[in-house]
Amino acid sequence: HLTRVNYTTLSPSCGVVNRQWEEAEMLVLLQVMFTDLDFLTAFHIKLEVLQNFLFEVYCHYNSIPFHNFRHCFCVTQMMYGLIWLTDLRSKLSRIDLLIMLTSALCHDLDHPGYNNVYQINAQTDLALRYNDISPLENHHCAVAFGILSKPECNILKNLTCEQYKHIRGGMIRCILATDMARHNEILNKFRIMQPVFDFTNKDHKEVLMKIMVKVSDISNEARPMTVAEPWLDCLLQEFFNQSDTEKLKGLPVTPFMDRDKVSKPSSQTNFIRFVLLPLFTELTKLFPCLEQHILEPVRRALEYYSDMERANKQEQGTTKA
Ligand SMILES: COc1ccc(NC(=O)[C@H](C)Nc2nc3c(cnn3-c3ccccc3C)c(=O)[nH]2)cc1
Numbered sequence: 135h136l137t138r139v140n141y142t143t144l145s146p147s148c149g150v151v152n153r154q155w156e157e158a159e160m161l162v163l164l165q166v167m168f169t170d171l172d173f174l175t176a177f178h179i180k181l182e183v184l185q186n187f188l189f190e191v192y193c194h195y196n197s198i199p200f201h202n203f204r205h206c207f208c209v210t211q212m213m214y215g216l217i218w219l220t221d222l223r224s225k226l227s228r229i230d231l232l233i234m235l236t237s238a239l240c241h242d243l244d245h246p247g248y249n250n251v252y253q254i255n256a257q258t259d260l261a262l263r264y265n266d267i268s269p270l271e272n273h274h275c276a277v278a279f280g281i282l283s284k285p286e287c288n289i290l291k292n293l294t295c296e297q298y299k300h301i302r303g304g305m306i307r308c309i310l311a312t313d314m315a316r317h318n319e320i321l322n323k324f325r326i327m328q329p330v331f332d333f334t335n336k337d338h339k340e341v342l343m344k345i346m347v348k349v350s351d352i353s354n355e356a357r358p359m360t361v362a363e364p365w366l367d368c369l370l371q372e373f374f375n376q377s378d379t380e381k382l383k384g385l386p387v388t389p390f391m392d393r394d395k396v397s398k399p400s401s402q403t404n405f406i407r408f409v410l411l412p413l414f415t416e417l418t419k420l421f422p423c424l425e426q427h428i429l430e431p432v433r434r435a436l437e438y439y440s441d442m443e444r445a446n447k448q449e450q451g452t453t454k455a
């Protein structure tokens with residue numbers, strides 16, 4: 135299944151060059167993911183309504199360096215790939231798969247490019263509206279259900295009340311779970327469940343669905359380095375925009391966002407070592423087949439950034455000397 139996010143085209147020299155998917159192509163591929171998982175037949179979704187929904191989602195992502203529609207596509211495509219690779223179709227209900235894919239699609243809707251720490255410190259409208267409690271993630275979820283409240287976009291309109299309540303509860307839990315401030319809370323719960331995981335246990339399934347959305351959300355480094363590395367540059371661009379604004383407004387500046395302090399390789403080696411590897415390792419214990427698909431690429435990425443870190447240190451060493 136679609137495990138590539140780039141599109142290989144024949145260049146005039148007949149060499150093979152990679153180019154990014156166009157936005158229209160990403161919309162078509164998202165439609166294919168929903169149809170491939172039989173969501174249209176299972177939930178009586180008209181293709182036109184799905185297309186309206188996907189287009190509205192596209193329109194509600196902002197043109198910012200990282201948290202844009204391409205990030206939404208990558209996270210949804212990773213979720214789609216993980217569903218097939220782990221054979222989740224045989225372990226979870228189709229409605230739970232719909233919750234996970236739709237949560238991935240909507241998880242960063244209308245992201246402003248400034249994180250929760252900024253929202254709270256700058257006392258923005260979002261922080262005010264959501265009382266400093268995961269303001270961004272609450273907003274992403276509210277925008278998703280704002281889109282679903284339009285009849286022409288409502289892919290949930292033909293569900294029973296029971297099914298709708300289940301999906302709404304699941305999407306709220308999964309989207310709110312993407313707040314990285316809750317990373318350890320959620321991973322620790324999963325660590326306890328993993329050795330005795332029970333696919334018929336509601337609590338176990340809920341934590342697994344959160345973990346799947348979290349893994350998809352921060353999984354850039356599991357992709358080929360030619361795809362992964364540009365994402366880190368985009369992320370740092372967004373983080374530096376924020377820290378520049380914080381400095382201008384006299385707000386506290388987050389160290390790993392400060393362009394004068396952060397070194398790309400060392401921030402990424404820390405992120406891979408302390409955030410990605412523990413999370414991916416735990417999921418791979420439940421689905422061993424993921425070792426080659428997400429764990430090995432991330433180990434290679436750690437090597438790549440560690441080498442870059444060493445090279446930078448030597449370079450600094452010589453210039454200092
Ligand atoms: C526990 O909360 C955290 C932990 C780590 C980070 N971010 C980092 O350490 C640095 C900037 N690296 C990083 N951060 C990443 C990546 C993917 N998503 N992502 C990200 C983006 C926005 C907000 C939070 C995260 C983790 C990635 O590949 N690298 C941000 C928040």
Ligand SMILES: [Zn+2]
Nearest residue numbers: 205241242351
């Ligand atoms: Zn995200």
